[in-house]
Structure formats: C-alpha cells, structure tokens
Amino acid sequence: xxxxxxxxxxxxxxxxxxxxxxxxxxxxxxxxxxxxxxxxxxxxxxxxxxxxxxxxxxxxxxxxxxxxxxxxxxxxxxxxxxxxxxxxxxxxxxxxxxxxxxxxxxxxxxxxxxxxxxxxxxxxxxxxxxxxxxxxxxxxxxxxxxxxxxxxxxxxxxxxxxxxxxxxxxxxxxxxxxxxxxxxxxxxxxxxxxxxxxxxxxxxxxxxxxxxxxxxxxxxxxxxxxxxxxxxxxxxxxxxxxxxxxxxxxxxxxxxxxxxxxxxxxxxxxxxxxxxx
Amino acid sequence: xxxxxxxxxxxxxxxxxxxxxxxxxxxxxxxxxxxxxxxxxxxxxxxxxxxxxxxxxxxxxxxxxxxxxxxxxxxxxxxxxxxxxxxxxxxxxxxxxxxxxxxxxxxxxxxxxxxxxxxxxxxxxxxxxxxxxxxxxxxxxxxxxxxxxxxxxxxxxxxxxxxxxxxxxxxxxxxxxxxxxxxxxxxxxxxxxxxxxxxxxxxxxxxxxxxxxxxxxxxxxxxxxxxxxxxxxxxxxxxxxxxxxxxxxxxxxxxxxxxxxxxxxxxxxxxxxxxxxxxxxxxxxxxxxxxxxxxxxxxxxxx
Numbered sequence: 001x002x003x004x005x006x007x008x009x010x011x012x013x014x015x016x017x018x019x020x021x022x023x024x025x026x027x028x029x030x031x032x033x034x035x036x037x038x039x040x041x042x043x044x045x046x047x048x049x050x051x052x053x054x055x056x057x058x059x060x061x062x063x064x065x066x067x068x069x070x071x072x073x074x075x076x077x078x079x080x081x082x083x084x085x086x087x088x089x090x091x092x093x094x095x096x097x098x099x100x101x102x103x104x105x106x107x108x109x110x111x112x113x114x115x116x117x118x119x120x121x122x123x124x125x126x127x128x129x130x131x132x133x134x135x136x137x138x139x140x141x142x143x144x145x146x147x148x149x150x151x152x153x154x155x156x157x158x159x160x161x162x163x164x165x166x167x168x169x170x171x172x173x174x175x176x177x178x179x180x181x182x183x184x185x186x187x188x189x190x191x192x193x194x195x196x197x198x199x200x201x202x203x204x205x206x207x208x209x210x211x212x213x214x215x216x217x218x219x220x221x222x223x224x225x226x227x228x229x230x231x232x233x234x235x236x237x238x239x240x241x242x243x244x245x246x247x248x249x250x251x252x253x254x255x256x257x258x259x260x261x262x263x264x265x266x267x268x269x270x271x272x273x274x275x276x277x
Numbered sequence: 278x279x280x281x282x283x284x285x286x287x288x289x290x291x292x293x294x295x296x297x298x299x300x301x302x303x304x305x306x307x308x309x310x311x312x313x314x315x316x317x318x319x320x321x322x323x324x325x326x327x328x329x330x331x332x333x334x335x336x337x338x339x340x341x342x343x344x345x346x347x348x349x350x351x352x353x354x355x356x357x358x359x360x361x362x363x364x365x366x367x368x369x370x371x372x373x374x375x376x377x378x379x380x381x382x383x384x385x386x387x388x389x390x391x392x393x394x395x396x397x398x399x400x401x402x403x404x405x406x407x408x409x410x411x412x413x414x415x416x417x418x419x420x421x422x423x424x425x426x427x428x429x430x431x432x433x434x435x436x437x438x439x440x441x442x443x444x445x446x447x448x449x450x451x452x453x454x455x456x457x458x459x460x461x462x463x464x465x466x467x468x469x470x471x472x473x474x475x476x477x478x479x480x481x482x483x484x485x486x487x488x489x490x491x492x493x494x495x496x497x498x499x500x501x502x503x504x505x506x507x508x509x510x511x512x513x514x515x516x517x518x519x520x521x522x523x524x525x526x527x528x529x530x531x532x533x534x535x536x537x538x539x540x541x542x543x544x545x546x547x548x549x550x551x552x553x554x555x556x557x558x559x560x561x562x563x564x565x566x567x568x569x570x571x572x573x574x575x576x577x578x579x580x
Contacts, residue, residue: 114312123540
C-alpha cells in the first residue's frame with residue numbers, strides 16, 4: 001500500500017514536470033522550427049519537422065526590411081536606458097544603503113513602492129510629456145521612458161548589494177585619502193558587481209521586451225523596436241508564415257540567450273522581487 | 278574598551294556624514310528626478326485631469342465626476358470589470374494553485390527538477406508581445422498546433438479560437454494560465470527557508486507525506502502565496518499585449534481589459550476619460566493589495 005502511494009506521488013511529480021516542460025518549450029521550438037520550413041510545408045503539415053534547412057527567411061528579412069534598424073533601435077533603447085539608469089540607481093541605492101540622512105527611510109519606501117503603480121495608468125501624462133519634449137516618434141523618447149522602468153527592483157537589489165559591503169572598507173579608503181566619489185567608484189561599485197549585473201540583466205530584459213510604451217510613443221517605421229515591428233508584420237505578411245515565424249525567432253532569441261547565460265541571476269532576482277522579466 | 282571604540286566609530290562616521298550631505302543629495306538627485314518626472318507628476322496629473330474633459334489641445338475643463346459616470350454606464354467598461362473579476366478569480370485559484378503545485382514538486386527534487394525550473398522561466402524572458410503572437414499561431418485555425426492535433430481525430434474540425442465566443446475569453450486566459458513561474462520561484466524560496474528541524478519534528482510526531490504538506494509546509498508558505506497572488510493580480514490589471522495582439526478586446530468586448538480601454542481613449546483624444554480609467558486601475562490595485570494582505574496575514578512572521 002505504502003509502495004503504491006509512493007509510486008503514485010512519483011508519477012504525479014513527473015507528470016507535473018512534463019506538463020511544465022512541454023508548455024514552456026514546445027511553443028518556442030515550434031516557432032523556431034517553422035521558420036525553417038516553406039510556407040507550403042507550414043500550411044500542409046504544421047506539426048512536421050522541416051524537410052530542408054533553409055535560412056532564406058532570415059536573409060530575406062534582413063535584406064528587404066528594416067530589420068537591422070529595428071534591432072539597433074531595440075539595442076539602443078534597452079542598452080542605453082539600462083546603463084544610464086543602472087548608474088543613477090546605483091548612486092541612489094549607495095547613499096541609502098550606507099549613509100544616515102533625514103528622509104532616508106521615506107525615500108527608500110517611495111522608490112520601491114513604485115512597483116505597485118500600474119505603468120499603464122500613467123500613459124497619458126507620459127505620452128504628453130514625451131510629446132512636449134519633442135521626442136514623440138523617436139527612439140530617444142522611448143529610451144527616456146525606459147529609464148524609469150526598473151526603479152523599484154534596482155533600488156531594492158542594489159541597496160542590498162551595497163549593504164553587504166563592509167563599512168570598514170569605506171573607512172580604510174577614507175583614511176587613505178579617497179574622497180566620496182572615489183570611495184563610490186573605486187571601492188563600492190566593483191564590489192557590488194553581482195547586484196549590478198542582476199539589476200542590469202533584469203532591466204535590460206524588461207526594456208528589450210517592452211511593447212506598450214514603445215507602441216504608444218512611436219509611429220514611423222524607422223523608430224520601431226523589434227516587438228513593435230513584429231506586430232506590424234502580421235498585417236504586412238498576412239499569409240507568409242515562414243517570414244512571420246522567422247521574425248518571431250529573431251525577436252525571442254536574444255532574450256532566451258541572455259537568460260541561458262545568466263540563468264541563476266535571473267531566477268534568484270525574480271524570486272526576490274517578484275517581477276516579470 | 279569595546280564600548281568606547283564603538284562610540285568613537287559612531288562619532289567619526291556621523292561627522293563624516295555631515296560633511297558628506299552635499300554628496301548624498303547630489304547622488305540622490307537623478308533618482309529623485311526620475312521619480313518626480315515619471316511617477317509623482319504623472320500620478321498627480323492623472324488624478325487631477327480625471328475630473329475634466331480634455332482633448333489634449335484645448336485646456337482641460339472641469340466636469341466633475343462626469344467621466345466616472347460615463348465609465349460606469351458604458352457597456353465596454355462594465356464588461357472589462359467583469360473580465361477582470363473572473364481573471365482575478367482564475368489567477369487566485371488555478372494560476373497560483375498550479376504555480377504552487379510546481380513549487381512543491383520541485384521542492385521534493387525529483388529527477389529533472391533543475392531543468393524544469395530553468396525552462397519554466399523561458400516564457401517569462403521573451404517579449405509579451407512575441408508570446409501573444411506565438412499563441413495567436415498556436416490557436417490559428419489553418420496552421421495552429423491545437424487544431425492540427427484535433428484534426429488527427431476529427432478531420433473536419435474548425436474553430437477560430439481567438440475570434441468566436443465563448444472561446445476568445447478562454448484563449449486569452451490560456452496565454453498566461455499555466456505560466457506561473459514567478460509563483461513557483463517565490464513559493465519555492467519560502468519552502469527552502471523552512472527550518473529542517475520543523476520537518477523532522479513533524480516526522481517524529483508521525484506525520485506522513487501528505488499530512489506534512491497539508492499541515493506544516495503549506496501553512497508556512499502562506500505569505501509567499503500571498504505575495505504571488507499580489508504579483509499575479511497586478512499583472513491581471515495590466516493585461517495588454519496578450520489581448521491587443523490577439524483579439525483586440527473582441528468579440529463584442531468579451532476580452533476587453535482596462536489598459537485596452539485606456540489606450541483606445543488616448544487615441545480618441547479623450548484624455549480625461551483615459552485618466553479616469555487610470556485612476557480606477559490604481560485604486561483597484563490598492564484594494565487588491567490591502568485585501569490580500571489582510572487575508573494572508575502577511576505582516577506576521579512565522580519563525
């Protein structure tokens with residue numbers, strides 16, 4: 001009886017694992033696989049493996065559409081906003097972690113509580129702000145908005161990172177004659193490397209994948225990021241499924257690759273902050 | 278000697294800090310600026326202009342609670358509230374339930390648990406827009422996985438899942454229903470934090486596998502489950518991509534959400550109305566936070 005029970009719970013556990021793996025991996029494998037098939041193959045046998053391996057769709061996309069530009073836009077918007085805001089939030093988190101000053105606790109609460117503000121609810125003011133700055137329909141407007149995206153998570157993760165650095169190191173540096181800026185740049189920043197990379201990866205992933213504000217703030221083809229370009233493709237290609245699947249592959253692959261390289265960090269920080277990447 | 282050393286250290290650091298105030302506030306400046314520009318000012322603006330009629334060109338004119346009355350008498354808004362309600366119910370039960378189940382499975386470390394944990398994250402690291410498109414193809418009538426599988430058994434089968442009632446609602450729901458990796462990671466984190474002695478004590482008291490889970494482990498990850506419910510309900514309020522890129526809210530508003538209404542209002546230059554939707558999103562979020570906090574007694578600790 002006991003053995004039967006044990007066998008049943010073992011079977012249940014493997015079943016759950018199987019469901020999770022199939023649901024998570026199968027859709028993506030199907031998309032990647034389909035991008036190598038011809039349109040005819042996709043229509044007649046959607047589930048079959050491709051009969052030949054052809055990169056034509058990808059070459060076609062990069063040659064005939066502004067894919068390099070979309071890619072560059074995504075990279076610029078996500079990369080620059082991540083680098084700049086990471087530095088800004090590191091500065092803020094550093095003083096919150098290491099110094100006593102009036103309003104310290106209040107600021108920390110205010111910065112982290114932004115996590116609970118639904119981003120969409122602020123759409124109109126942000127839309128108007130970017131328009132007033134003359135940045136509507138520009139990738140720089142999108143970049144500017146992305147600066148604010150990871151605030152709560154970054155301050156949270158970075159503060160913990162800086163707090164883990166012993167204060168005696170700062171004191172030693174000061175005794176050796178290092179000023180405020182040097183203590184920060186040369187002692188604390190390098191030692192907070194893992195917190196910085198965690199926050200940076202999460203912000204980059206979030207901004208690379210962002211769709212809502214990019215769609216609200218851009219209009220013309222030359223300013224589109226990859227996710228936006230993808231949504232316009234549906235109408236443009238309508239029935240050329242190979243191209244659509246190839247476009248999807250190009251959009252999803254960088255995120256997956258980044259995740260593969262930084263798996264532990266992404267998982268740990270998602271668990272700690274409960275944020276969708 | 279030790280106390281003296283401590284005092285002098287405190288004195289030294291506090292004098293140091295006073296000299297550093299200039300630097301401290303300089304360091305806070307960028308974050309405070311971003312906070313003001315993208316949080317404080319927009320939120321104040323949203324609340325203030327939700328009581329006005331405003332097209333974005335002319336100055337906003339005060340019209341009291343007109344926008345809110347319009348909202349609560351409009352079919353689309355009421356439907357979006359109804360959808361949100363059912364999505365929240367589904368999220369709290371099936372979605373969080375499944376995520377928790379996976380966490381408990383992984384906690385027992387069956388073969389392949391690391392792989393499972395790793396790949397479960399993948400749908401969350403790719404763009405929500407791309408994910409919506411993928412599901413649009415999975416549920417596609419001509420080439421989709423689902424209908425291809427069904428046609429193996431029933432060759433004449435044909436349903437366009439995203440475009441017909443009542444399947445549209447369930448198709449949109451399916452795009453997130455089982456993707457509960459955040460729930461799994463949060464709950465798993467709490468499970469791993471349970472002191473070993475507790476489990477051993479329960480074993481000595483004669484608790485068997487299921488009893489251990491039901492009476493010891495599950496109650497101890499109460500606050501993790503509460504946190505995951507908050508995370509998942511917050512995402513329900515913000516559902517946009519998986520609707521905009523699949524059903525666009527149709528058929529007949531059956532899959533409409535608050536962000537969809539908000540964007541429609543912005544593109545129609547009805548800014549006051551859009552911001553009234555924004556205020557309600559904000560308030561619904563606060564209410565959910567408060568209720569879940571009370572329900573799961575999340576401010577109490579267990580150890």
